[in-house]
Amino acid sequence: MKEQPAFLPMTMEEAERLGIDRFDIILISGDAYVDHPSFGTALLGRVLWDVGYSVGVIAQPDWRSNDDLRRLGEPRLFFSVSSGNVDSMVNAFTPNLKRRSSDVYSPGGKLLRPDRATLVYTDRIHALYPKTPVVIGGIEASLRRFAHYDYWSDSVRQAILADAPADLLVFGMGERQVVAIADRLAAGEPVGALTDIPGTAYRMDLKTWRSMDQAGYVVLPGYAEVKEDRYAYARAFALHYNEQDPIRGRPVAQPHQKTVVIQNPPAMPLSGEELDRIYELPYARRAHPSYTEPIPALEPVRFSVVSHRGCFGSCSFCALTHHQGRIIQSRSIDSIVREVERMARMPEFTGVVQDVGGPTANMYGIHCGRWETAGTCPDRRCIDCPALDRSHEEQLRLLRRLAEIPGVKRVFIASGIRYDLIPPDEEYLAEVCEHHVSGHLKVAPEHVAKRVTAAMGKPPREAFDAFRERFEALQAGKKKRQYLVPYLMSGHPGCRMENMVELAEYVRDTGLYTEQVQDFTPTPMSISTTIYHTGLDPFTLKEVYVPKGREKRVQRALMHYRDPANHALVCEGLRAAGREDLIGSAWNCLVPARGKGGRPTRAGPNPRQTRRPPR
Ligand code: SF4
DSSP states (O other): OOOOOSSOOOSHHHHHHTTOSSOSEEEEESSOOEESTTSHHHHHHHHHHHTTOOEEEEESOOTTSSHHHHTTOOOSSEEEEEOOSSOHHHHHBOTTSOBOSOOTTSGGGOOOOOTTHHHHHHHHHHHHOTTSOEEEEHHHHHTTSSSEEETTTTEEEOOHHHHSOOSEEEOSSOHHHHHHHHHHHHTTOOGGGOOOOTTEEEEEEHHHHHHSOOTTOEEOOOHHHHHHOHHHHHHHHHHHHTTOOTTTOOOEEEEOSSEEEEEOOOOOOOOHHHHHHHHTSOOOSEEOTTOSSOOTTTTTTTTEEEOEEOOOOOOTTOOGGGTTOSSOEEOOHHHHHHHHHHHHTSTTOOSEEOEEESSSGGGTTOBOTTHHHHOSOSSSOGGGOTTSBOOOHHHHHHHHHHHTSTTOOEEOOOSOOOGGGSOTTSSHHHHIIIIISOSEEEEEEEOOSHHHHHHHTOOOHHHHHHHHHHHHHHHTTOSSOOEEEEEEEESOTTOOHHHHHHHHHHHHHHTOOOSOEEEOOOOTTOHHHHHHHHSBOTTTOOBOOOOOTHHHHHHHHHHTTTOGGGHHHHHHHHHHTTOGGGBSSSTTOSBOOBOGGGOBOTTOOOTTTTSOOOO
């Protein structure tokens, strides 16, 4: 391992102290620079440093002047541009399209990032240094790599490479790609020759595209077509979705007005040893010392550990299949133990490991024999597949080892747990409840209505009921019981008003009333967003009902029916669903009736009448 600095340099003074007068690579990010492996800049910067490149960081540059972008000069190899850990539009707006008042990835929560940050930074840096290659990456670039529906402008936008003056786009997690790009540029190849790196996308001019042999490429309907024709959009989505596999995936091309955007197959997943090395690099787990205010996003993850990558859950509203992929890549137990031992020596460590997980905590160590040789099946879901080895034994071994580390008092699992994956005959659930969650276990059924769970790709209500029974059985005889906190979603494609009422009644009857309700946001490149935009299931092209506008507000209000501020919206929803019987003072009513001035009518609510009658 090449010796690494305490922090990646953000100024030329820091660079000079390290003996650097010109950086090999400069990373520009919309996030503050936090030296923690959960932040992409730190992760990629340290990986590049590890293989011998000098890397400087420009975090949250002021894009209205050139000073910040010129601060580190021109790099020898390339600029890398990212909006940060989150798409800049998702970060800037609520699901209701109201602008947020703070940014958790900035010091003091200040608003320091432009909308469409990748485009803005790339435009500026290209104008300043037109001869230096620019590589874009991160979640914003990754999930906008084909023509896509953009909720914030309510339009279909071009692939980001057709808009941004960048040379290459890195999608997915990026370590293999950035090292390959650096190595080949350092060896003297022009950036235009780098068209074969897995996990990258590039542009080709239309003339070359038309004159070449296109056999072997999956050609999507072009931008002009998907912009106008919802069937073409849905078909294009299904085509590129099915190619997101590093082994069986083929190159995918999408013609635009002036260019063709070509995505190479995804990068090969990292091996366990490679992941171990990356996560054991000497991250400071602190923000760069130049910051005088805390960065809110750091505290919840400062002492958390990534145990694996990938998720085969295939939830429709999540775009992880297009980013990390379905193949699970797990670190070794020894490596995670070493990382926690290092954390435990930090003065700020209080003995609590905040999280051990990945996109889904209990996929650690799970494996399918097909993944290395044939990739994932294009026509089946791993989560339902009998071929999958679902044993949670390796996770238990990991958690037990971590709990034994001197200085560690508690090891929590804060990442989501996929409850339908937990084998019934293992002690995993008992042990997790006993030692690894606080008083509340968070789970994400998201909905209970059959047509909605099917549209979401979530397990049906029966699976959640069975899990609740197992969980409740574990509480028997406990002095201090634990509670389930369900994450629920309103406004998802496929969800009609009567389905939301069904969910509200379920919440009422099970006592699972929760604040954890998310209004569906159509973020780029998910199956659900495709349905939201087209009204079609992209794989069957069948029509799907899509709630929009005021109906989404009403659906969300139904989940918080106890909030008096929602009374009018809840009544509106109940009337729309033909369920006025749930307005009033009977035991099963969700809201009281109201008279003039919005006050409850004399008839209700009567607390004695609002109880369910004895069975
Ligand atoms: S065999 Fe089953 S678990 Fe393996 S890749 Fe195919 S669907 Fe997934």
